Amino acid sequence: MMRFVEEGTRVLVQGITGSQGRFHTRLMLEYGTRIVAGVTPGRGGEEVEGVPVFDTVFEALEESEPEASIIFVPAPQAREAALEAIEGGLDPIVIVTEGMPIRDSIEVIARARRRGITIIGPNTPGIIRVGACKLGIMPSGVFRKGRVGIASRSGTLTYEVASQISRIGLGESTCIGLGGDPVVGLDFIDVLRWFQEDEETEAAVIIGEIGGDAEERAAEFISGGGFTKPALAYIAGRTAVPGRRMGHAGAIVEGGVGTAEGKMEALRSAGVYVGELPRDIARALKEMMG
Amino acid sequence: MRLLEYEAKEVFRTFQIPIPRGDVAESAEEAVRVAEGIGGPVVVKAQVPVGGRGKAGGVIFAENPEEAGEAASTLLGRGLRGLRVRRVLVEERLRIDRELYLGLTVDRRCRSYVFLASGEGGVDIEEVAQRAPEKVIKYAIDPLEGFRRHHARWVAKRLGFSGGLMMKLSEIAKRLYEMGVEMDAELTEINPLAQVGEGFVAADARLNIDDNALFRHGDLVQRYGGGELEGLSEAEREARGLGLTYVELDGDIGIIGNGAGLTMATLDTVNFYGGRPGNFLDLGGGAPPERVEQAITLLLNNRRIRVILLNILGGITRCDEIARGIVNARRKGGPIKPIVVRISGTNEEEGIRILAEAGLEISGSMEEAAERAVALSRGGWA
Numbered sequence: 001m002m003r004f005v006e007e008g009t010r011v012l013v014q015g016i017t018g019s020q021g022r023f024h025t026r027l028m029l030e031y032g033t034r035i036v037a038g039v040t041p042g043r044g045g046e047e048v049e050g051v052p053v054f055d056t057v058f059e060a061l062e063e064s065e066p067e068a069s070i071i072f073v074p075a076p077q078a079r080e081a082a083l084e085a086i087e088g089g090l091d092p093i094v095i096v097t098e099g100m101p102i103r104d105s106i107e108v109i110a111r112a113r114r115r116g117i118t119i120i121g122p123n124t125p126g127i128i129r130v131g132a133c134k135l136g137i138m139p140s141g142v143f144r145k146g147r148v149g150i151a152s153r154s155g156t157l158t159y160e161v162a163s164q165i166s167r168i169g170l171g172e173s174t175c176i177g178l179g180g181d182p183v184v185g186l187d188f189i190d191v192l193r194w195f196q197e198d199e200e201t202e203a204a205v206i207i208g209e210i211g212g213d214a215e216e217r218a219a220e221f222i223s224g225g226g227f228t229k230p231a232l233a234y235i236a237g238r239t240a241v242p243g244r245r246m247g248h249a250g251a252i253v254e255g256g257v258g259t260a261e262g263k264m265e266a267l268r269s270a271g272v273y274v275g276e277l278p279r280d281i282a283r284a285l286k287e288m289m290g
Numbered sequence: 291m292r293l294l295e296y297e298a299k300e301v302f303r304t305f306q307i308p309i310p311r312g313d314v315a316e317s318a319e320e321a322v323r324v325a326e327g328i329g330g331p332v333v334v335k336a337q338v339p340v341g342g343r344g345k346a347g348g349v350i351f352a353e354n355p356e357e358a359g360e361a362a363s364t365l366l367g368r369g370l371r372g373l374r375v376r377r378v379l380v381e382e383r384l385r386i387d388r389e390l391y392l393g394l395t396v397d398r399r400c401r402s403y404v405f406l407a408s409g410e411g412g413v414d415i416e417e418v419a420q421r422a423p424e425k426v427i428k429y430a431i432d433p434l435e436g437f438r439r440h441h442a443r444w445v446a447k448r449l450g451f452s453g454g455l456m457m458k459l460s461e462i463a464k465r466l467y468e469m470g471v472e473m474d475a476e477l478t479e480i481n482p483l484a485q486v487g488e489g490f491v492a493a494d495a496r497l498n499i500d501d502n503a504l505f506r507h508g509d510l511v512q513r514y515g516g517g518e519l520e521g522l523s524e525a526e527r528e529a530r531g532l533g534l535t536y537v538e539l540d541g542d543i544g545i546i547g548n549g550a551g552l553t554m555a556t557l558d559t560v561n562f563y564g565g566r567p568g569n570f571l572d573l574g575g576g577a578p579p580e581r582v583e584q585a586i587t588l589l590l591n592n593r594r595i596r597v598i599l600l601n602i603l604g605g606i607t608r609c610d611e612i613a614r615g616i617v618n619a620r621r622k623g624g625p626i627k628p629i630v631v632r633i634s635g636t637n638e639e640e641g642i643r644i645l646a647e648a649g650l651e652i653s654g655s656m657e658e659a660a661e662r663a664v665a666l667s668r669g670g671w672a
Binding site for chain 1: 433505550574576635656
């Protein structure tokens with residue numbers, strides 16, 4: 001089973017002195033996340049929001065014993081930061097960084113998997129255990145402790161759906177952003193498997209978008225009995241197709257799947273409720289769960 | 291970044307992948323000179339960043355330099371699939387015995403590169419994969435092992451080659467992989483790879499580089515950065531220069547969002563209420579006020595756009611910075627168009643305060659904002 005974060009998990013912030021790292025360290029601390037150390041090479045000895053900054057992950061490990069890491073390092077240096085975290089055995093490693101080259105993501109994820117470490121992202125809003133802790137950049141205000149688990153390929157669309165689920169009073173248990181890049185560490189199946197076991201989660205929401213086949217495989221997993229709680233989905237991208245076309249070879253690999261209609265159809269035939277608009281999710285949940 | 295054929299072939303050459311003798315020409319005279327240098331029959335190929343050039347008449351065979359010059363005159367300056375041909379590639383005509391396909395791309399599901407090969411090259415490989423999937427070999431590459439010579443030989447044997455040809459083919463396959471990885475290709479293809487007697491030549495070449503990796507290939511961007519822009523509209527080029535993800539559509543409601551998923555959902559919602567999205571514009575994460583301002587100005591100057599709809603959910607993006615960008619864009623003047631704004635999330639209160647001071651009303655939800663924008667686009671007031 002994947003190791004996720006929980007209340008009290010000791011967290012390291014890599015890239016803590018940058019403007020995003022600094023800003024979100026403060027917000028994560030305010031949310032109750034236990035941030036014990038930060039790393040920025042060349043800035044060791046400083047403090048950010050009272051958190052000690054080290055030059056290397058190893059020093060941070062020795063002094064502050066973090067268990068998980070969140071990375072805000074700019075894309076050109078993200079690979080090195082992630083490899084350092086993997087070598088230090090941090091788990092999970094949340095890579096918020098946007099614009100990481102695919103070659104780097106492939107290498108980082110492969111090395112993490114070899115060591116059994118979970119990578120969330122890159123290009124992810126992170127993970128929030130509502131009411132307990134957050135390793136990410138999601139605005140805490142949209143969440144409210146509750147019973148619905150959310151797994152999403154889109155950051156901002158997640159906030160949209162979550163705020164509506166909060167407004168009707170159901171609230172969320174855990175929300176995980178898989179990341180918006182073509183190659184990411186987690187897919188829907190990994191999260192659904194975890195939601196299935198998680199007692200706090202009574203229903204799951206899948207937020208997908210065009211491209212790839214992660215939604216189709218999630219549908220297969222659900223119809224195969226891997227996830228038995230109520231499942232709902234919203235898929236973005238029916239109108240326009242701004243997704244980059246990867247050319248012939250890309251289309252071959254994906255076997256002709258990836259359209260919004262195809263994904264919606266696959267999920268519907270697996271018994272998943274699929275909304276037409278983002279707001280339909282909260283409405284349907286209310287009917288199902290009161 | 292998608293390289294043109296001749297650009298991709300220049301990169302191929304540096305990785306010692308065999309390519310036909312030839313050179314690029316920007317005029318009929320240059321084409322004649324290149325053909326004279328080659329001697330014998332040549333092929334003249336339009337250099338535009340689209341597929342299916344042959345079918346569209348962008349490839350002409352010529353028996354001698356004079357004919358090559360005529361072919362270049364026919365192609366240069368003419369439109370091909372909506373793009374103006376500014377260069378042609380003049381190459382020796384190969385005596386092709388057989389056409390193969392080799393390719394390398396990223397497989398999201400395996401989270402790795404995948405090597406592709408087929409004995410049926412030269413045609414639409416996507417179509418081959420649909421019709422006869424067994425004719426396309428896929429080899430998922432272990433990222434920590436790479437694609438070694440013995441993997442390449444396995445691929446060559448699966449294509450039915452043995453002996454010296456198998457050795458030559460596997461060497462090209464291995465070089466294609468090495469080039470692909472080193473150049474951060476999200477897709478590279480040789481289609482067709484021509485078997486000519488006892489050797490192979492890359493008759494065509496495709497190389498698409500991961501835009502996120504361009505910081506590692508500054509020389510390439512400098513040398514070839516202009517080629518792919520030819521396929522874009524003026525506004526799309528401008529947006530590209532500003533670092534915005536922008537796609538033009540044919541409707542009249544300009545849409546700005548942050549994050550691809552939310553922006554697509556906004557388009558879907560506008561469409562649901564009967565409106566017609568005029569574009570897709572994703573600000574990306576953490577947009578500073580200047581980027582917001584530039585995005586709005588871009589849509590204000592687009593004559594087809596009648597209403598602008600901003601749907602922003604702040605995470606790493608801060609609503610106050612978005613609001614400042616909106617106010618600055620309006621202050622700058624230019625055409626006046628209704629702007630419908632929905633902002634929510636990080637620093638929301640400050641953002642709403644800034645917009646309220648500027649006299650802008652905020653929609654309470656994405657659906658409300660979409661409905662309002664649709665009504666405004668029809669000339670009414672919601």
